[in-house]
Amino acid sequence: xxxxxxxxxxxxxxxxxxxxxxxxxxxxxxxxxxxxxxxxxxxxxxxxxxxxxxxxxxxxxxxxxxxxxxxxxxxxxxxxxxxxxxxxxxxxxxxxxxxxxxxxxxxxxxxxxxxxxxxxxxxxxxxxxxxxxxxxxxxxxxxxxxxxxxxxxxxxxxxxxxxxxxxxxxxxxxxxxxxxxxxxxxxxxxxxxxxxxxxxxxxxxxxxxxxxxxxxxxxxxxxxxxxxxxxxxxxxxxxxxxxxxxxxxxxxxxxxxxxxxxxxxxxxxxxxxxxxxx
DNA sequence: CTTGGTTCCTGCGTGC
DNA sequence: TGCACGCAGGAACCAA
Numbered sequence: 001x002x003x004x005x006x007x008x009x010x011x012x013x014x015x016x017x018x019x020x021x022x023x024x025x026x027x028x029x030x031x032x033x034x035x036x037x038x039x040x041x042x043x044x045x046x047x048x049x050x051x052x053x054x055x056x057x058x059x060x061x062x063x064x065x066x067x068x069x070x071x072x073x074x075x076x077x078x079x080x081x082x083x084x085x086x087x088x089x090x091x092x093x094x095x096x097x098x099x100x101x102x103x104x105x106x107x108x109x110x111x112x113x114x115x116x117x118x119x120x121x122x123x124x125x126x127x128x129x130x131x132x133x134x135x136x137x138x139x140x141x142x143x144x145x146x147x148x149x150x151x152x153x154x155x156x157x158x159x160x161x162x163x164x165x166x167x168x169x170x171x172x173x174x175x176x177x178x179x180x181x182x183x184x185x186x187x188x189x190x191x192x193x194x195x196x197x198x199x200x201x202x203x204x205x206x207x208x209x210x211x212x213x214x215x216x217x218x219x220x221x222x223x224x225x226x227x228x229x230x231x232x233x234x235x236x237x238x239x240x241x242x243x244x245x246x247x248x249x250x251x252x253x254x255x256x257x258x259x260x261x262x263x264x265x266x267x268x269x270x271x272x273x274x275x276x277x278x
Numbered sequence: 279c280t281t282g283g284t285t286c287c288t289g290c291g292t293g294c
Numbered sequence: 295t296g297c298a299c300g301c302a303g304g305a306a307c308c309a310a
Contacts, residue, residue, distance in 0.1 A: 001303065034286095059304080077303050078288075092288090111287045113304060130305065157281065166305080174303065223290095226302090267283075269302075 002075040004139070004171025005214025005237065006227045007059050010081050013230045014061070015054040018099060022050045025098035033094040033109060036117040036125035045069055045118045046097070058134045058170035069120050072128050076113025078226045082106050105230075134170040138207040139215075145197075145204040152192040152200060159195060159203075160188035161266035169207060175220055175244045178271045180206040182243045182253075187277045188270045189263070213237065220244075243271040251276060 002010070026043040035042060050066040061081075063071035073081070084090055084106050092110040099105070107116060115127040124132055135151075136142040151168045152159065163169045163177040172180070181188050183206035186199055195203070214220060219235035221227055222245060228234060238245070242252040243260050251258035251273035258275030 003304095074304085076287095076305085109287095110289070111303085113287070127306090155280080161281090164304085226289095266281095267303095 001077050001173055001175060002079065002227045003059060003173035003176050004211050006219035006235065007056055007061060007075065008215050009219045009235065010230060011054050011056040011061055014081065014105065017103065018051045018105060019053050020050065021099040021101055021103065023047060023097050024100055027089065027096040029089055029094045031094065031112065033112050034115040034127050036127055042116065042118050045120060046071060057131060058166055060128065060131050069118055072117045072119055073107060074115045074128060076109060076111065076115070078111040079107065079109040079114035080228060081230050082108050082232065083230060130166060133167050135167045138169050138171065139211050143204065143208065145201045148204050149197065149200040152195055155192040157192055158188060158265050159186060159190045159192045160270055162192045164268070171211065172207065174268055176210055176214060178244045179210045179242060182273060182277060183210055185277050188265045188272050213240070243273060245271065247271060
């Protein structure tokens, strides 16, 4: 379940590791994964190109290439970026790039919800079309209470569901939406339109701070091990989660005696403190 | 346009 | 011990 902080952690590694290097080999796994324009086309469009840098937009990783194209990776929920060197292809490995210095970078994804796309000529292929609808980055200056408020006002949907909408809060997924709502003291099942201006402000603030904290601690690795760093190690933010995955445990807000509850909201498993979240 | 439900997929925890 | 089962979820897609 890589969300913004997890993808950003991977991005920082990749940007340092592969920038300035030329792609010399492209290998694919046996299983089919969403890929545009298919393995043969992807190989043809990548071979010989040098990586200029690696960016992130929401949960998308964007490799800028010297041939004017962009390689876009979305990790879905179980996608990983790993390095296997010259080992035989891993069971769930879908694409391995080999660089001019012999380094390799692999895309691994057991559940195959992830996508690999090459953007050529600026037109977004179907599988990554969502990228052009992404809202502003909640961790950056351009993200304001006015923006969030405009997307929540008049809406009957639960506030949590809208936080999962990438047009409203890009990069946010199930973990960080629960954590942001807890920090803001807002119940996930509130109707979005019922939030008062002060609550929208608190939520805006909470979104930014929880995502930045997630990045600071290199992301959240849950026991099922979906997300790991490129070297296979775990992040550390799981130890600092205040509600997510803590059903039945005590709320971590200072002085609060509440017990974390879990409930389905908008079809998603949702965690909150019934005492300090109104 | 909004909203909520369904689908894809595999690994893991649970219960018998 | 082994197996069936259900759950987890990002986002495209569909139905009302």
